Amino acid sequence: MGSIPDPGELTELTPPSFDEFQRQTSLMTSCTLLWKELSDHFTSLEQNLLKKSEAIKRKIQNLEQETKESLDELEQREVTIMESVEIAVGKVEKSKEAALKVLKRGRSDDDDGEVDDNEGLLMNLKSLCLKMDTGRFWRFVTARKKELEALRSQMPLALADCVDPAKFVLEAISEVFPVDKRVDKSERGNDLGWACVLVLESLIPVVVDPKIGKSRLLVTPTVKERAKEIAETWKASLEERGGIENVKTPDVHTFLQHLVTFGIVKEEDVDLYRKLVVGSAWRKQMPKLAVSLGLAKKMPDMIEELISRGQQLDAVHFTYEVGLVHKFPPVPLLKAFLKDAKKAAASIMEDPNNAGRAANLAGRKEQSALRAVIKCIEDYKLEAEFPPENLKKRLEQLEKVKPEKKRPAAVPANKRTRANNGGPMPPAKAGRLTNASPYHSPPTMYGSRSPPTNPYAYSPEAAPPLAGSYPGAPMNYPAYGGYGNGMVPAYQQAYYR
Numbered sequence: 001m002g003s004i005p006d007p008g009e010l011t012e013l014t015p016p017s018f019d020e021f022q023r024q025t026s027l028m029t030s031c032t033l034l035w036k037e038l039s040d041h042f043t044s045l046e047q048n049l050l051k052k053s054e055a056i057k058r059k060i061q062n063l064e065q066e067t068k069e070s071l072d073e074l075e076q077r078e079v080t081i082m083e084s085v086e087i088a089v090g091k092v093e094k095s096k097e098a099a100l101k102v103l104k105r106g107r108s109d110d111d112d113g114e115v116d117d118n119e120g121l122l123m124n125l126k127s128l129c130l131k132m133d134t135g136r137f138w139r140f141v142t143a144r145k146k147e148l149e150a151l152r153s154q155m156p157l158a159l160a161d162c163v164d165p166a167k168f169v170l171e172a173i174s175e176v177f178p179v180d181k182r183v184d185k186s187e188r189g190n191d192l193g194w195a196c197v198l199v200l201e202s203l204i205p206v207v208v209d210p211k212i213g214k215s216r217l218l219v220t221p222t223v224k225e226r227a228k229e230i231a232e233t234w235k236a237s238l239e240e241r242g243g244i245e246n247v248k249t250p251d252v253h254t255f256l257q258h259l260v261t262f263g264i265v266k267e268e269d270v271d272l273y274r275k276l277v278v279g280s281a282w283r284k285q286m287p288k289l290a291v292s293l294g295l296a297k298k299m300p301d302m303i304e305e306l307i308s309r310g311q312q313l314d315a316v317h318f319t320y321e322v323g324l325v326h327k328f329p330p331v332p333l334l335k336a337f338l339k340d341a342k343k344a345a346a347s348i349m350e351d352p353n354n355a356g357r358a359a360n361l362a363g364r365k366e367q368s369a370l371r372a373v374i375k376c377i378e379d380y381k382l383e384a385e386f387p388p389e390n391l392k393k394r395l396e397q398l399e400k401v402k403p404e405k406k407r408p409a410a411v412p413a414n415k416r417t418r419a420n421n422g423g424p425m426p427p428a429k430a431g432r433l434t435n436a437s438p439y440h441s442p443p444t445m446y447g448s449r450s451p452p453t454n455p456y457a458y459s460p461e462a463a464p465p466l467a468g469s470y471p472g473a474p475m476n477y478p479a480y481g482g483y484g485n486g487m488v489p490a491y492q493q494a495y496y497r
Helices: 016-106 118-130 134-142 143-158 166-174 193-207 221-236 249-260 269-280 285-293 296-308 312-322 329-351 355-378 391-400
Strands: 213-217
Touching: 118 134, 118 143, 134 143, 134 166, 143 166, 143 193, 166 193, 166 221, 166 249, 193 249, 213 355, 221 249, 249 285, 269 285, 269 296, 269 391, 285 296, 285 312, 296 312, 312 329, 312 355, 329 355, 355 391
Parallel strands: none
Antiparallel strands: none
16 A cells, blocks of 8 residues: 655645646636626517517507597497487488478479579578489589589588488489499580589588597498499499599599598508599699598608609698608708799790790790799798799799780782682681690609699689598698699699698
8 A cells, every 4th residue: 555645745746737727718718708798698688578578568558548448439439329310310300391391382493593692502502402302403513613612611501401411412423423424525514523522522511420520420321331332333443444544633533532521441442542642642632631541651652752753842732731841841842843844844945836835835834833832832831941032023024924926927818819729718717726725734844644634623712621620610721723734733722622
Protein backbone atom coordinates (compact mmCIF):
# COMPACT_ATOMS: atom_id res chain seq x y z
CA MET A 1 0.00 0.00 0.00
CA GLY A 2 1.20 3.43 -0.81
CA SER A 3 1.73 5.82 1.96
CA ILE A 4 -0.71 8.66 2.54
CA PRO A 5 1.02 11.94 1.98
CA ASP A 6 1.48 14.09 5.00
CA PRO A 7 -0.75 17.14 4.92
CA GLY A 8 2.07 19.27 6.09
CA GLU A 9 4.28 18.01 3.41
CA LEU A 10 4.58 20.27 0.38
CA THR A 11 3.58 18.67 -2.85
CA GLU A 12 4.29 19.89 -6.33
CA LEU A 13 1.20 21.65 -7.91
CA THR A 14 0.55 21.51 -11.64
CA PRO A 15 0.24 25.11 -12.88
CA PRO A 16 -2.92 25.78 -14.98
CA SER A 17 -2.33 26.17 -18.67
CA PHE A 18 -3.13 29.39 -20.50
CA ASP A 19 -5.23 27.51 -23.10
CA GLU A 20 -7.48 26.16 -20.38
CA PHE A 21 -7.92 29.64 -19.02
CA GLN A 22 -8.95 30.97 -22.44
CA ARG A 23 -11.38 28.09 -22.86
CA GLN A 24 -13.03 28.83 -19.56
CA THR A 25 -13.20 32.54 -20.38
CA SER A 26 -14.79 31.85 -23.77
CA LEU A 27 -17.32 29.51 -22.15
CA MET A 28 -18.32 32.14 -19.61
CA THR A 29 -18.68 34.74 -22.34
CA SER A 30 -20.88 32.43 -24.41
CA CYS A 31 -23.06 31.65 -21.39
CA THR A 32 -23.42 35.34 -20.61
CA LEU A 33 -24.44 36.19 -24.18
CA LEU A 34 -26.82 33.24 -24.32
CA TRP A 35 -28.39 34.29 -21.04
CA LYS A 36 -28.84 37.86 -22.25
CA GLU A 37 -30.32 36.65 -25.53
CA LEU A 38 -32.77 34.36 -23.75
CA SER A 39 -33.62 37.09 -21.26
CA ASP A 40 -34.33 39.58 -24.05
CA HIS A 41 -36.39 36.99 -25.91
CA PHE A 42 -38.56 36.20 -22.91
CA THR A 43 -38.94 39.90 -22.13
CA SER A 44 -40.08 40.52 -25.71
CA LEU A 45 -42.53 37.61 -25.48
CA GLU A 46 -43.89 38.98 -22.25
CA GLN A 47 -44.36 42.44 -23.73
CA ASN A 48 -46.07 41.04 -26.83
CA LEU A 49 -48.36 38.95 -24.66
CA LEU A 50 -49.21 42.01 -22.59
CA LYS A 51 -49.96 44.02 -25.74
CA LYS A 52 -52.12 41.27 -27.18
CA SER A 53 -53.86 40.88 -23.87
CA GLU A 54 -54.63 44.61 -23.76
CA ALA A 55 -55.84 44.52 -27.37
CA ILE A 56 -58.10 41.57 -26.58
CA LYS A 57 -59.43 43.37 -23.53
CA ARG A 58 -60.21 46.45 -25.63
CA LYS A 59 -61.91 44.33 -28.27
CA ILE A 60 -63.96 42.60 -25.60
CA GLN A 61 -64.92 45.97 -24.12
CA ASN A 62 -65.85 47.32 -27.58
CA LEU A 63 -67.80 44.17 -28.32
CA GLU A 64 -69.62 44.42 -25.02
CA GLN A 65 -70.37 48.08 -25.73
CA GLU A 66 -71.59 47.32 -29.23
CA THR A 67 -73.64 44.42 -27.93
CA LYS A 68 -75.17 46.66 -25.27
CA GLU A 69 -75.94 49.34 -27.84
CA SER A 70 -77.44 46.76 -30.20
CA LEU A 71 -79.55 45.28 -27.41
CA ASP A 72 -80.67 48.76 -26.35
CA GLU A 73 -81.56 49.58 -29.94
CA LEU A 74 -83.44 46.31 -30.34
CA GLU A 75 -85.25 46.96 -27.11
CA GLN A 76 -86.12 50.46 -28.26
CA ARG A 77 -87.32 49.12 -31.60
CA GLU A 78 -89.42 46.52 -29.82
CA VAL A 79 -90.87 49.07 -27.42
CA THR A 80 -91.62 51.62 -30.12
CA ILE A 81 -92.81 49.31 -32.87
CA MET A 82 -96.40 49.18 -31.69
CA GLU A 83 -96.52 52.94 -31.29
CA SER A 84 -94.96 53.46 -34.71
CA VAL A 85 -97.43 51.02 -36.24
CA GLU A 86 -100.31 52.84 -34.57
CA ILE A 87 -99.06 56.15 -35.98
CA ALA A 88 -98.69 54.61 -39.45
CA VAL A 89 -102.16 53.02 -39.27
CA GLY A 90 -103.61 56.32 -38.15
CA LYS A 91 -102.03 58.08 -41.13
CA VAL A 92 -103.36 55.40 -43.46
CA GLU A 93 -106.88 55.81 -42.05
CA LYS A 94 -106.73 59.57 -42.44
CA SER A 95 -105.43 59.21 -46.00
CA LYS A 96 -108.17 56.70 -46.75
CA GLU A 97 -110.89 59.03 -45.44
CA ALA A 98 -109.43 61.98 -47.36
CA ALA A 99 -109.22 59.91 -50.55
CA LEU A 100 -112.87 58.83 -50.20
CA LYS A 101 -113.94 62.44 -49.73
CA VAL A 102 -112.05 63.48 -52.86
CA LEU A 103 -113.62 60.68 -54.86
CA LYS A 104 -117.11 61.50 -53.57
CA ARG A 105 -116.70 65.14 -54.54
CA GLY A 106 -115.91 63.92 -58.04
CA ARG A 107 -113.24 66.46 -58.72
CA SER A 108 -112.80 67.51 -62.32
CA ASP A 109 -109.98 66.25 -64.47
CA ASP A 110 -108.22 69.60 -64.58
CA ASP A 111 -105.65 68.59 -61.97
CA ASP A 112 -103.00 68.67 -64.66
CA GLY A 113 -103.69 72.30 -65.43
CA GLU A 114 -101.54 75.28 -64.59
CA VAL A 115 -101.06 76.25 -60.97
CA ASP A 116 -100.39 79.78 -59.82
CA ASP A 117 -98.67 79.26 -56.47
CA ASN A 118 -97.29 76.71 -54.04
CA GLU A 119 -100.68 76.23 -52.44
CA GLY A 120 -102.27 75.36 -55.76
CA LEU A 121 -99.40 73.05 -56.59
CA LEU A 122 -99.75 71.27 -53.25
CA MET A 123 -103.52 70.87 -53.73
CA ASN A 124 -103.01 69.22 -57.11
CA LEU A 125 -100.26 66.94 -55.81
CA LYS A 126 -102.30 65.95 -52.76
CA SER A 127 -105.35 65.21 -54.88
CA LEU A 128 -103.34 62.85 -57.10
CA CYS A 129 -101.65 61.21 -54.13
CA LEU A 130 -104.95 60.70 -52.32
CA LYS A 131 -106.39 59.05 -55.39
CA MET A 132 -103.18 56.97 -55.79
CA ASP A 133 -103.28 58.09 -59.42
CA THR A 134 -99.66 57.37 -60.26
CA GLY A 135 -99.99 57.95 -64.00
CA ARG A 136 -101.35 61.47 -63.77
CA PHE A 137 -99.03 62.25 -60.85
CA TRP A 138 -96.01 61.34 -63.01
CA ARG A 139 -97.26 63.41 -65.95
CA PHE A 140 -98.01 66.33 -63.64
CA VAL A 141 -94.47 66.29 -62.17
CA THR A 142 -92.57 65.77 -65.42
CA ALA A 143 -94.46 68.65 -67.06
CA ARG A 144 -93.22 71.09 -64.40
CA LYS A 145 -89.46 70.95 -64.61
CA LYS A 146 -89.36 74.74 -64.31
CA GLU A 147 -91.12 74.53 -60.93
CA LEU A 148 -88.56 72.32 -59.24
CA GLU A 149 -88.14 74.60 -56.26
CA ALA A 150 -91.83 74.42 -55.45
CA LEU A 151 -92.06 70.71 -56.25
CA ARG A 152 -89.29 69.85 -53.84
CA SER A 153 -90.86 71.75 -50.98
CA GLN A 154 -94.40 70.47 -51.52
CA MET A 155 -93.95 66.89 -52.70
CA PRO A 156 -93.11 65.31 -49.29
CA LEU A 157 -96.28 66.88 -47.88
CA ALA A 158 -98.32 65.43 -50.72
CA LEU A 159 -96.74 61.96 -50.54
CA ALA A 160 -97.57 61.83 -46.83
CA ASP A 161 -101.26 61.67 -47.84
CA CYS A 162 -100.77 58.46 -49.84
CA VAL A 163 -102.24 55.31 -48.38
CA ASP A 164 -98.99 53.54 -49.29
CA PRO A 165 -96.43 56.20 -50.32
CA ALA A 166 -93.58 53.73 -50.98
CA LYS A 167 -95.71 51.66 -53.36
CA PHE A 168 -97.03 54.85 -54.96
CA VAL A 169 -93.51 56.07 -55.74
CA LEU A 170 -92.41 52.75 -57.25
CA GLU A 171 -95.43 52.73 -59.54
CA ALA A 172 -95.05 56.41 -60.44
CA ILE A 173 -91.49 56.07 -61.75
CA SER A 174 -92.03 52.63 -63.29
CA GLU A 175 -92.51 54.14 -66.75
CA VAL A 176 -88.80 54.92 -66.98
CA PHE A 177 -87.18 52.98 -64.11
CA PRO A 178 -85.72 50.39 -63.99
CA VAL A 179 -86.32 50.16 -67.77
CA ASP A 180 -87.64 52.93 -70.00
CA LYS A 181 -90.97 51.63 -71.33
CA ARG A 182 -91.90 54.71 -73.35
CA VAL A 183 -92.68 54.12 -77.01
CA ASP A 184 -92.42 57.69 -78.27
CA LYS A 185 -89.16 59.28 -77.21
CA SER A 186 -87.64 62.57 -78.21
CA GLU A 187 -84.05 63.60 -77.82
CA ARG A 188 -84.92 66.21 -75.21
CA GLY A 189 -87.68 64.21 -73.56
CA ASN A 190 -85.49 61.24 -72.73
CA ASP A 191 -84.06 62.83 -69.60
CA LEU A 192 -86.53 62.13 -66.81
CA GLY A 193 -83.91 61.09 -64.30
CA TRP A 194 -84.35 64.41 -62.52
CA ALA A 195 -88.00 63.55 -61.82
CA CYS A 196 -87.15 60.05 -60.56
CA VAL A 197 -84.53 61.36 -58.13
CA LEU A 198 -86.85 64.16 -57.01
CA VAL A 199 -89.65 61.72 -56.15
CA LEU A 200 -87.29 59.22 -54.49
CA GLU A 201 -85.67 61.91 -52.35
CA SER A 202 -89.07 63.30 -51.37
CA LEU A 203 -90.15 59.87 -50.15
CA ILE A 204 -87.44 59.58 -47.49
CA PRO A 205 -88.91 61.95 -44.86
CA VAL A 206 -92.29 60.28 -45.37
CA VAL A 207 -91.17 56.72 -44.60
CA VAL A 208 -88.68 57.26 -41.78
CA ASP A 209 -89.90 55.92 -38.45
CA PRO A 210 -91.47 58.73 -36.38
CA LYS A 211 -89.96 57.30 -33.19
CA ILE A 212 -86.44 56.07 -33.97
CA GLY A 213 -85.75 57.80 -37.27
CA LYS A 214 -83.80 56.58 -40.26
CA SER A 215 -82.70 53.28 -38.73
CA ARG A 216 -86.17 51.93 -39.47
CA LEU A 217 -88.16 52.69 -42.62
CA LEU A 218 -91.91 52.23 -42.64
CA VAL A 219 -91.96 50.24 -45.85
CA THR A 220 -94.00 47.05 -46.08
CA PRO A 221 -92.07 43.80 -46.72
CA THR A 222 -93.88 43.39 -50.04
CA VAL A 223 -92.85 46.82 -51.29
CA LYS A 224 -89.28 46.40 -50.05
CA GLU A 225 -89.02 43.08 -51.85
CA ARG A 226 -90.36 44.74 -54.99
CA ALA A 227 -87.74 47.48 -54.62
CA LYS A 228 -85.03 44.80 -54.44
CA GLU A 229 -86.35 43.15 -57.60
CA ILE A 230 -86.28 46.51 -59.40
CA ALA A 231 -82.66 47.04 -58.35
CA GLU A 232 -81.70 43.59 -59.65
CA THR A 233 -83.51 44.28 -62.93
CA TRP A 234 -81.57 47.52 -63.39
CA LYS A 235 -78.25 45.77 -62.70
CA ALA A 236 -79.14 43.02 -65.17
CA SER A 237 -79.83 45.63 -67.86
CA LEU A 238 -76.33 47.14 -67.57
CA GLU A 239 -74.98 44.95 -70.35
CA GLU A 240 -77.74 46.12 -72.69
CA ARG A 241 -76.79 49.71 -71.87
CA GLY A 242 -73.19 49.09 -72.87
CA GLY A 243 -71.77 48.38 -69.44
CA ILE A 244 -70.92 50.65 -66.53
CA GLU A 245 -68.78 52.93 -68.73
CA ASN A 246 -71.66 53.79 -71.08
CA VAL A 247 -74.69 53.97 -68.77
CA LYS A 248 -76.17 57.46 -68.57
CA THR A 249 -75.56 59.46 -65.43
CA PRO A 250 -79.28 60.19 -64.73
CA ASP A 251 -79.92 56.44 -64.77
CA VAL A 252 -77.01 55.86 -62.38
CA HIS A 253 -78.24 58.59 -60.06
CA THR A 254 -81.76 57.16 -60.01
CA PHE A 255 -80.46 53.66 -59.24
CA LEU A 256 -78.23 54.78 -56.38
CA GLN A 257 -80.93 57.01 -54.90
CA HIS A 258 -83.38 54.09 -55.18
CA LEU A 259 -81.04 51.93 -53.07
CA VAL A 260 -80.64 54.59 -50.39
CA THR A 261 -84.32 55.54 -50.27
CA PHE A 262 -85.53 51.98 -49.72
CA GLY A 263 -82.59 50.91 -47.56
CA ILE A 264 -81.58 48.02 -49.82
CA VAL A 265 -77.83 48.61 -50.14
CA LYS A 266 -76.01 45.29 -50.49
CA GLU A 267 -72.51 44.83 -49.09
CA GLU A 268 -71.56 42.44 -51.88
CA ASP A 269 -72.30 45.14 -54.48
CA VAL A 270 -70.00 47.76 -52.96
CA ASP A 271 -67.51 47.48 -55.84
CA LEU A 272 -70.31 48.14 -58.33
CA TYR A 273 -71.44 51.19 -56.37
CA ARG A 274 -67.87 52.47 -56.31
CA LYS A 275 -67.52 52.27 -60.09
CA LEU A 276 -70.88 53.95 -60.63
CA VAL A 277 -70.09 56.79 -58.23
CA VAL A 278 -66.66 57.45 -59.76
CA GLY A 279 -68.15 57.39 -63.26
CA SER A 280 -70.68 60.09 -62.28
CA ALA A 281 -68.55 61.91 -59.71
CA TRP A 282 -69.32 65.34 -61.16
CA ARG A 283 -72.90 65.08 -59.88
CA LYS A 284 -73.34 67.18 -56.75
CA GLN A 285 -74.96 64.45 -54.67
CA MET A 286 -72.39 61.76 -55.39
CA PRO A 287 -70.14 62.41 -52.33
CA LYS A 288 -73.10 62.11 -49.94
CA LEU A 289 -74.58 59.17 -51.80
CA ALA A 290 -71.20 57.44 -51.65
CA VAL A 291 -71.22 57.68 -47.85
CA SER A 292 -74.81 56.42 -47.67
CA LEU A 293 -73.81 53.49 -49.90
CA GLY A 294 -71.11 52.41 -47.46
CA LEU A 295 -68.14 53.68 -49.46
CA ALA A 296 -66.57 55.84 -46.74
CA LYS A 297 -63.62 53.47 -46.28
CA LYS A 298 -62.97 53.41 -50.02
CA MET A 299 -62.96 57.19 -50.35
CA PRO A 300 -59.15 57.63 -50.32
CA ASP A 301 -58.76 55.28 -53.27
CA MET A 302 -61.70 56.90 -55.06
CA ILE A 303 -60.20 60.36 -54.58
CA GLU A 304 -56.84 59.14 -55.91
CA GLU A 305 -58.60 57.77 -58.97
CA LEU A 306 -60.45 61.03 -59.60
CA ILE A 307 -57.19 62.97 -59.38
CA SER A 308 -55.47 60.58 -61.79
CA ARG A 309 -58.33 61.08 -64.25
CA GLY A 310 -58.00 64.86 -64.18
CA GLN A 311 -61.12 65.40 -62.06
CA GLN A 312 -59.42 67.43 -59.37
CA LEU A 313 -62.44 69.59 -58.65
CA ASP A 314 -64.61 66.53 -58.02
CA ALA A 315 -61.89 65.18 -55.77
CA VAL A 316 -62.03 68.35 -53.67
CA HIS A 317 -65.74 67.88 -52.96
CA PHE A 318 -65.22 64.25 -51.99
CA THR A 319 -62.39 65.17 -49.62
CA TYR A 320 -64.56 67.69 -47.78
CA GLU A 321 -67.44 65.22 -47.54
CA VAL A 322 -65.38 62.63 -45.65
CA GLY A 323 -62.92 64.92 -43.87
CA LEU A 324 -59.77 64.02 -45.81
CA VAL A 325 -58.63 67.58 -46.48
CA HIS A 326 -55.44 66.99 -44.48
CA LYS A 327 -54.52 64.12 -46.81
CA PHE A 328 -55.62 65.82 -50.04
CA PRO A 329 -55.07 69.58 -49.68
CA PRO A 330 -57.62 71.38 -51.87
CA VAL A 331 -55.57 74.33 -53.12
CA PRO A 332 -52.99 72.29 -55.09
CA LEU A 333 -55.86 70.31 -56.61
CA LEU A 334 -57.67 73.48 -57.70
CA LYS A 335 -54.50 74.90 -59.22
CA ALA A 336 -53.89 71.64 -61.09
CA PHE A 337 -57.47 71.76 -62.35
CA LEU A 338 -56.97 75.29 -63.73
CA LYS A 339 -53.68 74.28 -65.32
CA ASP A 340 -55.36 71.38 -67.11
CA ALA A 341 -58.19 73.67 -68.22
CA LYS A 342 -55.70 76.07 -69.81
CA LYS A 343 -54.00 73.19 -71.60
CA ALA A 344 -57.34 71.98 -72.91
CA ALA A 345 -58.23 75.49 -74.07
CA ALA A 346 -54.86 75.84 -75.80
CA SER A 347 -55.38 72.55 -77.62
CA ILE A 348 -58.70 73.80 -78.94
CA MET A 349 -57.03 76.96 -80.26
CA GLU A 350 -54.83 74.79 -82.47
CA ASP A 351 -57.80 73.83 -84.67
CA PRO A 352 -56.81 75.20 -88.11
CA ASN A 353 -60.21 74.59 -89.73
CA ASN A 354 -62.28 77.05 -87.72
CA ALA A 355 -60.13 79.53 -85.87
CA GLY A 356 -63.01 81.79 -84.82
CA ARG A 357 -65.13 79.04 -83.36
CA ALA A 358 -62.09 77.43 -81.73
CA ALA A 359 -61.25 80.70 -79.98
CA ASN A 360 -64.83 80.95 -78.76
CA LEU A 361 -64.85 77.41 -77.39
CA ALA A 362 -61.44 77.83 -75.76
CA GLY A 363 -62.55 81.02 -74.04
CA ARG A 364 -65.75 79.44 -72.78
CA LYS A 365 -63.86 76.41 -71.49
CA GLU A 366 -61.47 78.54 -69.46
CA GLN A 367 -64.33 80.74 -68.21
CA SER A 368 -66.22 77.70 -67.01
CA ALA A 369 -63.18 76.36 -65.15
CA LEU A 370 -62.54 79.74 -63.53
CA ARG A 371 -66.15 80.04 -62.35
CA ALA A 372 -66.04 76.54 -60.89
CA VAL A 373 -62.83 77.20 -58.97
CA ILE A 374 -63.98 80.60 -57.71
CA LYS A 375 -67.21 79.07 -56.46
CA CYS A 376 -65.30 76.26 -54.76
CA ILE A 377 -63.01 78.76 -53.04
CA GLU A 378 -66.03 80.66 -51.74
CA ASP A 379 -67.91 77.55 -50.61
CA TYR A 380 -65.03 76.14 -48.59
CA LYS A 381 -63.64 79.47 -47.36
CA LEU A 382 -60.27 79.09 -49.05
CA GLU A 383 -59.71 82.80 -49.76
CA ALA A 384 -56.76 83.02 -47.37
CA GLU A 385 -54.95 80.11 -49.05
CA PHE A 386 -56.02 80.84 -52.61
CA PRO A 387 -57.03 84.50 -53.15
CA PRO A 388 -59.55 84.59 -56.00
CA GLU A 389 -58.93 88.19 -57.12
CA ASN A 390 -56.60 87.29 -60.00
CA LEU A 391 -59.01 84.58 -61.12
CA LYS A 392 -61.87 87.06 -61.15
CA LYS A 393 -59.82 89.54 -63.17
CA ARG A 394 -58.95 86.86 -65.70
CA LEU A 395 -62.62 85.88 -65.91
CA GLU A 396 -63.61 89.50 -66.58
CA GLN A 397 -61.02 89.72 -69.35
CA LEU A 398 -62.35 86.60 -71.03
CA GLU A 399 -65.96 87.76 -70.73
CA LYS A 400 -65.12 91.06 -72.48
CA VAL A 401 -63.56 89.32 -75.46
CA LYS A 402 -66.11 88.78 -78.23
CA PRO A 403 -65.29 86.21 -80.88
CA GLU A 404 -64.73 87.71 -84.27
CA LYS A 405 -66.98 86.42 -86.97
CA LYS A 406 -65.33 85.77 -90.30
CA ARG A 407 -67.32 87.41 -93.04
CA PRO A 408 -67.70 85.40 -96.23
CA ALA A 409 -66.33 86.91 -99.41
CA ALA A 410 -68.97 88.85 -101.35
CA VAL A 411 -70.22 87.08 -104.46
CA PRO A 412 -72.16 88.98 -107.13
CA ALA A 413 -75.75 87.85 -107.31
CA ASN A 414 -75.59 87.14 -111.02
CA LYS A 415 -72.66 84.73 -110.48
CA ARG A 416 -74.33 82.65 -107.74
CA THR A 417 -75.87 79.83 -109.76
CA ARG A 418 -76.65 76.22 -109.23
CA ALA A 419 -74.09 73.82 -110.64
CA ASN A 420 -76.65 71.43 -112.05
CA ASN A 421 -79.05 73.57 -114.02
CA GLY A 422 -77.67 77.06 -114.02
CA GLY A 423 -80.55 78.44 -111.94
CA PRO A 424 -80.02 80.94 -109.13
CA MET A 425 -78.62 79.46 -105.92
CA PRO A 426 -80.55 80.27 -102.74
CA PRO A 427 -78.69 81.97 -99.89
CA ALA A 428 -76.58 79.64 -97.81
CA LYS A 429 -78.36 78.48 -94.66
CA ALA A 430 -77.13 80.38 -91.69
CA GLY A 431 -76.41 78.89 -88.35
CA ARG A 432 -75.78 75.33 -89.39
CA LEU A 433 -73.43 75.06 -86.44
CA THR A 434 -75.83 76.58 -83.95
CA ASN A 435 -77.44 73.26 -83.21
CA ALA A 436 -74.12 71.59 -82.63
CA SER A 437 -73.23 71.13 -79.01
CA PRO A 438 -70.95 73.97 -77.88
CA TYR A 439 -69.43 71.82 -75.24
CA HIS A 440 -67.03 69.64 -77.12
CA SER A 441 -63.56 69.34 -75.72
CA PRO A 442 -60.57 67.11 -76.21
CA PRO A 443 -60.14 64.31 -73.72
CA THR A 444 -57.07 65.96 -72.27
CA MET A 445 -59.12 67.49 -69.50
CA TYR A 446 -60.52 64.24 -68.17
CA GLY A 447 -58.08 61.69 -69.43
CA SER A 448 -59.92 58.65 -70.67
CA ARG A 449 -63.29 59.91 -69.48
CA SER A 450 -65.33 62.80 -70.76
CA PRO A 451 -68.75 63.49 -69.28
CA PRO A 452 -71.66 63.48 -71.71
CA THR A 453 -72.21 66.43 -73.99
CA ASN A 454 -75.68 66.72 -72.54
CA PRO A 455 -74.78 67.16 -68.87
CA TYR A 456 -78.36 67.13 -67.58
CA ALA A 457 -77.99 70.45 -65.86
CA TYR A 458 -81.03 71.56 -63.95
CA SER A 459 -82.32 74.85 -62.63
CA PRO A 460 -81.38 76.03 -59.13
CA GLU A 461 -83.28 74.81 -56.13
CA ALA A 462 -83.03 74.25 -52.43
CA ALA A 463 -80.82 71.54 -51.02
CA PRO A 464 -82.61 68.20 -50.88
CA PRO A 465 -82.54 65.86 -47.92
CA LEU A 466 -80.71 62.59 -48.37
CA ALA A 467 -80.54 59.35 -46.50
CA GLY A 468 -78.48 59.77 -43.43
CA SER A 469 -79.99 63.13 -42.48
CA TYR A 470 -83.55 62.21 -41.66
CA PRO A 471 -85.52 63.13 -39.73
CA GLY A 472 -84.58 66.75 -39.47
CA ALA A 473 -83.86 69.75 -41.57
CA PRO A 474 -82.69 69.18 -45.15
CA MET A 475 -78.99 69.08 -45.81
CA ASN A 476 -77.22 71.78 -47.71
CA TYR A 477 -75.08 70.29 -50.38
CA PRO A 478 -72.02 72.37 -51.18
CA ALA A 479 -72.93 74.33 -54.27
CA TYR A 480 -70.75 73.30 -57.10
CA GLY A 481 -71.46 72.33 -60.60
CA GLY A 482 -69.88 71.05 -63.69
CA TYR A 483 -67.18 72.74 -65.57
CA GLY A 484 -68.76 73.21 -68.95
CA ASN A 485 -67.79 72.80 -72.52
CA GLY A 486 -67.49 69.07 -72.55
CA MET A 487 -65.17 68.69 -69.59
CA VAL A 488 -68.19 68.28 -67.37
CA PRO A 489 -71.53 70.14 -67.29
CA ALA A 490 -71.46 73.91 -67.62
CA TYR A 491 -70.80 75.44 -64.21
CA GLN A 492 -74.03 76.53 -62.64
CA GLN A 493 -76.16 75.53 -59.73
CA ALA A 494 -77.61 72.31 -60.99
CA TYR A 495 -80.90 70.75 -60.01
CA TYR A 496 -79.48 68.54 -57.31
CA ARG A 497 -77.56 69.94 -54.38
